[in-house]
Amino acid sequence: MDESFSEILENQLKKIIPFSSTLILLILVYIPLPLPSFVFFKPDIGLIGVFFWALYRQDLFNVFSVFLLGLVSDSMSAVPLGLNIFVYLLVFVLCSVFGRYTNMKPFIVNWVGFGIVALTAVGIEWLLMSFYHDRLLAFGNIFIGYASTVLLYPVFARLYMYLQNRFLADEGALYE
Amino acid sequence: MKRRRLLFINIGQFQIFVRKSVVTALFILAVVFLALSRSEAPAAQKVRDSVTMLLTPVLRAIEYPTHLIYGGYENLTDWIRVYRQNKQLKEEHADFLRLKTKLNALENENKMLRKMLNYTPPADAVFVTAKIIVQEGGGFSHSLIVYLGNNTNIETGSVVLGEDGVIGRLESINGAYARVILLTDINSKIPVMTEKTRQRGILSGDNTEKPKLLFTSSEAHFETGDTLVTSGVAGVFPSGLPVGRIARIQKDLIEVGLTGNFEEPEYVKIVDYGFKNPLLIPKAQGDD
Numbered sequence: 001m002d003e004s005f006s007e008i009l010e011n012q013l014k015k016i017i018p019f020s021s022t023l024i025l026l027i028l029v030y031i032p033l034p035l036p037s038f039v040f041f042k043p044d045i046g047l048i049g050v051f052f053w054a055l056y057r058q059d060l061f062n063v064f065s066v067f068l069l070g071l072v073s074d075s076m077s078a079v080p081l082g083l084n085i086f087v088y089l090l091v092f093v094l095c096s097v098f099g100r101y102t103n104m105k106p107f108i109v110n111w112v113g114f115g116i117v118a119l120t121a122v123g124i125e126w127l128l129m130s131f132y133h134d135r136l137l138a139f140g141n142i143f144i145g146y147a148s149t150v151l152l153y154p155v156f157a158r159l160y161m162y163l164q165n166r167f168l169a170d171e172g173a174l175y176e
Numbered sequence: 177m178k179r180r181r182l183l184f185i186n187i188g189q190f191q192i193f194v195r196k197s198v199v200t201a202l203f204i205l206a207v208v209f210l211a212l213s214r215s216e217a218p219a220a221q222k223v224r225d226s227v228t229m230l231l232t233p234v235l236r237a238i239e240y241p242t243h244l245i246y247g248g249y250e251n252l253t254d255w256i257r258v259y260r261q262n263k264q265l266k267e268e269h270a271d272f273l274r275l276k277t278k279l280n281a282l283e284n285e286n287k288m289l290r291k292m293l294n295y296t297p298p299a300d301a302v303f304v305t306a307k308i309i310v311q312e313g314g315g316f317s318h319s320l321i322v323y324l325g326n327n328t329n330i331e332t333g334s335v336v337l338g339e340d341g342v343i344g345r346l347e348s349i350n351g352a353y354a355r356v357i358l359l360t361d362i363n364s365k366i367p368v369m370t371e372k373t374r375q376r377g378i379l380s381g382d383n384t385e386k387p388k389l390l391f392t393s394s395e396a397h398f399e400t401g402d403t404l405v406t407s408g409v410a411g412v413f414p415s416g417l418p419v420g421r422i423a424r425i426q427k428d429l430i431e432v433g434l435t436g437n438f439e440e441p442e443y444v445k446i447v448d449y450g451f452k453n454p455l456l457i458p459k460a461q462g463d464d
Contacts, residue, residue, distance in 0.1 A: 027231060031239045032311035032320075032442070042314055063195075067202050074209075075227035077312040078319035078347075078361060081220045082209030089203055129316055132214060133362055138384050142315030 014167050018061040021163055022049030022069055025156065030076050043149040046073045047121055048156045050088045051114050054095035055103055056164060066092045080132055087121045087128075094120065110157070115150045122146045225350040232321060232353050235309050302329045302448040306354070315383055318361040320344070322444060324354050333412050334448040338436035341418035342366070342406060346446060356444065359387055359419070359434055367409040368419050370402045379404065379419060379432060386423055389430035398422055398430055414449045 003011070025045045046069050053061035070085030077084075094117050102113035122142060130136045212220035310321035324330060334346040336356045344358040345366070357364050364381035368389070377392040392398070402422045408415030423433035 027235060028238065030310045030312055031235065031242055032308045063199050063202060071227055072231065075224045076231065076310055078317035078357060080210055080213035081224050082206040082213060085209065086203065086206040089199065089206060093199065125316065138382055141383055145314040
């Protein structure tokens with residue numbers, strides 16, 4: 001049976017949920033809030049989104065989505081252009097290669113997996129930035145950012161799981 | 177199961193090859209971007225500006241309701257604060273009136289002395305109040321994106337002031353938006369001096385809350401609590417703008433606590449003093 005226009009549109013919109021949800025959250029985190037020291041605790045939403053969707057829905061979240069998210073993240077901040085693109089692509093590749101070790105395992109395994117991948121990503125980011133500026137960067141705030149990203153992972157993962165289970169669950173729900 | 181083939185090519189393997197090639201190409205593109213940024217090529221800035229220009233209107237639309245919610249809470253706390261401050265202000269007002277008389281006398285004396293010295297004052301400064309629409313920080317960079325509107329009088333390199341002092345400089349202007357590099361950012365380096373003893377140094381950001389004071393004279397003597405102001409050297413910032421206080425001295429390491437509030441501002445003041453950094457002005461043809 002032929003699909004109606006609204007059905008086609010609905011299906012197409014569903015397909016961009018992984019990319020659009022990460023993009024919206026990524027933009028939201030840059031809104032200035034009147035909270036002291038909030039800037040130092042901002043989690044890396046892009047990293048969470050790339051890890052989650054690359055792990056579970058690579059069919060809807062391809063490498064171009066990762067590139068675009070990195071580009072947005074680089075443009076909104078003052079880091080050298082290409083830094084977040086490189087790091088997000090690296091996370092995408094790591095998820096493609098090692099994803100099977102955390103995929104469909106208890107959530108805690110997934111969380112620990114994220115912790116390891118995020119640590120690798122932050123380490124690479126730190127190295128690249130240190131090369132870029134010809135000096136070793138202070139690790140204090142970088143660690144705070146890493147810790148807040150890992151600690152807040154379950155919150156954002158829960159949101160993405162809801163989106164996955166509500167709109168994209170054609171092959172069974174995640175963690176239910 | 178039979179493998180699908182097109183002529184002599186296995187389609188499955190070909191798809192994997194294409195996928196790997198695309199990922200590799202995008203990695204290379206990321207490295208090219210990094211190299212362009214490192215060499216400060218205009219192309220990198222152009223890409224960044226284009227993406228920012230596309231996204232900032234969206235951000236402006238989103239941040240409005242967010243601030244409405246926070247605004248309600250702030251109004252309530254403001255009422256209580258205003259009552260307390262009013263009492264304090266009445267006492268301070270009496271002191272200011274006494275000071276004002278003294279200042280008028282000093283101003284007149286200053287005018288007279290300038291006349292005697294044939295002093296030429298700098299051009300009038302241009303002030304713009306700009307709303308912050310993007311605030312980012314952390315371990316890798318510290319910057320703001322502000323909305324300038326139709327103010328075209330402001331130029332790159334202008335001073336950005338918070339409530340109590342300098343918070344950064346205008347790095348780039350892109351239509352109605354501008355990027356501000358905060359004093360805490362690793363790329364920020366401004367010449368400063370101690371207010372009382374006029375000892376100079378360079379305030380260098382390192383992505384922490386407390387930038388470091390570098391390139392100080394070996395004979396210079398600093399103390400915790402010394403107030404730092406801009407020195408005016410290099411001709412970008414005028415001298416005398418409050419920057420911060422020395423927070424900690426540890427061997428050769430001098431940490432500075434900034435006075436300008438950059439953690440929870442909503443608006444910043446951008447001031448173009450009309451100073452031109454000779455290093456930033458492009459050479460005219462035939463200058464060599």
